[in-house]
Amino acid sequence: MKKSLGNKKNSLVGYLYLLPALVLAYVFSYRPFGRTILNSLSLVSFSGLRVAFVGLENFKNLFSDKNFLNSLANTFKFGALFIPLNIAVCLFFALLVYRKRRLNAFNETLFILPMAVAMSSAALIFKALFNPTIGVVNYLFSLSIKWFDQSWPAMFTLVFLGIWMAMGLDFLLLLGALRSVPPQLIEAAQIEGAGAFETFFRVQLPLISPTLLFIFSIRLRDSMLLSGPVMVLTGGGPHRSTQTLVYQMYLDGFVSGNYSRGSAIGVVVFILTFLLILLAFRSEKRRIFYQ
Amino acid sequence: MIKRNLWLNIVKGAVATLFGLIVIFPIFYAFSASFFSVSDFSTYPPKIFPPGFSPHNYVRAFKESLLLRFMLNSLIVATVGSFIRMAVAVLAAFAVAQLKFKGQNFLFFLILGTMMLPADALIIENYLTISKLGLIDSYLGIMSIYLLAPTQMFMLRQGFKSIPKTYREVAAIDGCGDFRFLLSVALPMMKSLVLTLWLHSFVTIWNTYLWPLLVTNKPQMRTVQVGITMLGYAESLDYGPIFAAISLLILPSLIIFLLLRKRIVAGIAAGTIVG
Numbered sequence: 001m002k003k004s005l006g007n008k009k010n011s012l013v014g015y016l017y018l019l020p021a022l023v024l025a026y027v028f029s030y031r032p033f034g035r036t037i038l039n040s041l042s043l044v045s046f047s048g049l050r051v052a053f054v055g056l057e058n059f060k061n062l063f064s065d066k067n068f069l070n071s072l073a074n075t076f077k078f079g080a081l082f083i084p085l086n087i088a089v090c091l092f093f094a095l096l097v098y099r100k101r102r103l104n105a106f107n108e109t110l111f112i113l114p115m116a117v118a119m120s121s122a123a124l125i126f127k128a129l130f131n132p133t134i135g136v137v138n139y140l141f142s143l144s145i146k147w148f149d150q151s152w153p154a155m156f157t158l159v160f161l162g163i164w165m166a167m168g169l170d171f172l173l174l175l176g177a178l179r180s181v182p183p184q185l186i187e188a189a190q191i192e193g194a195g196a197f198e199t200f201f202r203v204q205l206p207l208i209s210p211t212l213l214f215i216f217s218i219r220l221r222d223s224m225l226l227s228g229p230v231m232v233l234t235g236g237g238p239h240r241s242t243q244t245l246v247y248q249m250y251l252d253g254f255v256s257g258n259y260s261r262g263s264a265i266g267v268v269v270f271i272l273t274f275l276l277i278l279l280a281f282r283s284e285k286r287r288i289f290y291q
Numbered sequence: 292m293i294k295r296n297l298w299l300n301i302v303k304g305a306v307a308t309l310f311g312l313i314v315i316f317p318i319f320y321a322f323s324a325s326f327f328s329v330s331d332f333s334t335y336p337p338k339i340f341p342p343g344f345s346p347h348n349y350v351r352a353f354k355e356s357l358l359l360r361f362m363l364n365s366l367i368v369a370t371v372g373s374f375i376r377m378a379v380a381v382l383a384a385f386a387v388a389q390l391k392f393k394g395q396n397f398l399f400f401l402i403l404g405t406m407m408l409p410a411d412a413l414i415i416e417n418y419l420t421i422s423k424l425g426l427i428d429s430y431l432g433i434m435s436i437y438l439l440a441p442t443q444m445f446m447l448r449q450g451f452k453s454i455p456k457t458y459r460e461v462a463a464i465d466g467c468g469d470f471r472f473l474l475s476v477a478l479p480m481m482k483s484l485v486l487t488l489w490l491h492s493f494v495t496i497w498n499t500y501l502w503p504l505l506v507t508n509k510p511q512m513r514t515v516q517v518g519i520t521m522l523g524y525a526e527s528l529d530y531g532p533i534f535a536a537i538s539l540l541i542l543p544s545l546i547i548f549l550l551l552r553k554r555i556v557a558g559i560a561a562g563t564i565v566g
Binding site for chain 1: 324407436501519545547548552555
């Protein structure tokens with residue numbers, strides 16, 4: 001009798017412990033998610049009220065709109081440049097320093113230091129560095145590129161900034177993966193007469209591939225959600241050539257007050273990221289499995 | 292063969308250091324440029340090293356902008372926000388791992404499910420919610436969407452699960468309730484994990500940009516990450532005060548980062564810090 005009473009009290013307390021998290025999950029995730037979907041299928045007034053149900057009309061308009069297709073293309077363009085370059089650079093750095101030596105510990109620290117800088121500071125620094133007249137980048141590399149006045153150079157400033165901000169984490173993940181490759185395997189390959197390239201492609205690369213896949217999927221997701229660096233560094237310009245999906249959602253939803261359209265873009269972003277997050281979870285599991 | 296390897300390693304190390312210096316160049320430049328005068332920015336070739344160490348830009352950054360207020364806002368939001376975030380996560384994780392009640396796993400997965408819904412795609416609706424609640428230009432509004440951390444909850448649950456249930460039963464016999472058990476036995480046992488997660492939360496909230504930009508209108512309520520992009524010198528060549536502000540932001544995080552480097556690296560290896 002006493003025991004069952006204790007259990008009952010216990011169970012109520014359990015719900016109480018979960019309550020704050022449940023309320024937050026409802027208020028800031030599930031409810032806005034449901035409303036975003038409803039709004040994307042409706043005509044919404046400036047004050048945020050749904051006026052009429054319009055079905056897929058908003059999506060039809062969206063996919064026939066040059067501006068949106070441009071944002072979609074830019075988002076993928078960024079991802080297509082940023083992800084492979086980022087992985088190549090971080091992998092190159094990790095391969096340089098993965099053997100534990102005194103100097104390498106110092107080099108390792110240099111590569112992860114960008115982690116200590118927040119996005120808006122980093123973007124402001126890059127804005128000055130790439131400034132065509134006073135900027136150090138043009139001078140040091142003897143270039144005369146007007147970085148922010150042309151579409152491809154502007155896109156590349158975002159890519160460089162993206163790599164710089166992602167480097168610390170991705171470099172460390174790859175470093176850990178390379179270090180967990182059993183040294184006997186590498187020695188065995190070398191005894192068999194494999195060169196550095198062969199050892200890398202035949203032994204190391206297959207063993208670190210789960211980590212590569214993991215980095216690939218989190219960065220793909222980041223690319224789909226890119227907005228902050230665009231706002232600070234390029235403002236979407238020149239001529240909307242660096243305008244991304246979430247940035248356009250911000251412009252449509254907040255600057256123009258077009259909630260149905262903003263919500264429809266939101267739904268597109270959900271669908272894109274949902275698939276990619278699933279991919280990330282799968283690769284995360286495998287990453288831990290291999291380690 | 293050995294000699295060749297030695298040379299190869301020296302070359303590799305030197306190449307790595309060279310690239311490393313390129314990587315940290317933006318940070319170096321920010322500190323350096325914080326000592327430039329207005330005319331130092333317009334010289335050709337552009338200056339890279341500071342001409343001297345005049346605190347002029349630092350004084351101006353504080354005098355001509357609300358920098359101090361921005362920093363205070365960020366400090367309050369990040370401190371209080373990461374504390375509430377940790378409390379919410381600890382309570383939920385503890386309940387699911389140590390207590391027994393109906394539907395606990397379902398409810399927990401409901402919370403974890405929010406990971407599938409990226410906050411950036413929900414900003415419009417969340418903005419409307421915050422504005423309806425009258426929380427625009429408030430600290431609570433800025434920290435609101437960061438208070439739930441499903442990934443952290445998941446890791447904390449793993450931690451709490453590793454504490455044998457007999458500990459709690461023994462504690463209960465001695466008259467120690469669940470909440471006191473959580474505070475004085477379970478949490479101290481997971482000190483290292485809790486500290487790592489708390490630090491990560493603090494940095495996440497401190498660094499965030501888009502959301503605080505949306506939910507603040509009054510300049511006095513801006514967080515520092517939003518505030519520094521609005522210091523207003525950007526269009527002219529008067530970058531000095533901006534770089535002074537940036538340097539002031541980077542310096543403490545750089546020091547903390549270097550001090551806690553080992554913990555951060557270990558945290559990433561263990562999967563506690565991702566993205």
